[in-house]
Amino acid sequence: MTAQTTQTSFLLCSTCACGVSNDDWSALDYHHDPEDADRILASITATMELIGWLSHVGQQDPGYYDCALCGDTHCGTAEEYTTDPTVNNPGIVLMSDNKTVRSYTNVGCYPLVYLDDQDNVVCPSCVQTDYVDNLNELDRPIASAHINYGDTYCDQCSQPIESA
């Protein structure tokens, strides 16, 4: 199976879902002998690099599915993951390449500031680093984007944000 670059939704088995979300692949050692577990993990890691960063969306209805990472066919409840950061962060505005966070409005070119769901200020470059390039599951989701009119500082990197 070759991963399509246009594909953003992936179904994972519970073992791979646990590995992706918790960075814990010890279940592979439990189900396979050590050599096989190493080989499978190497293959999974290569596939993950190809796909990009995955974040959890929810669960699919039970049925048969092929796990996008280990490739095994499973019967049961698949965990659905996405590489689209806007699925879990509705406030993120991306450029047309779908992976660069917008720093300025499309029309008028006004500087943008992002707010998470607790109204913490996050600058576009922190959104890029923490939510798109490296998903940190502990981060609060980005809820909205606004034109920045005042003296605003990023709550993550403490840098001033450009004002309109």
Ligand SMILES: [Zn+2]
């Ligand atoms: Zn799997």
Ligand SMILES: [Zn+2]
């Ligand atoms: Zn910042």
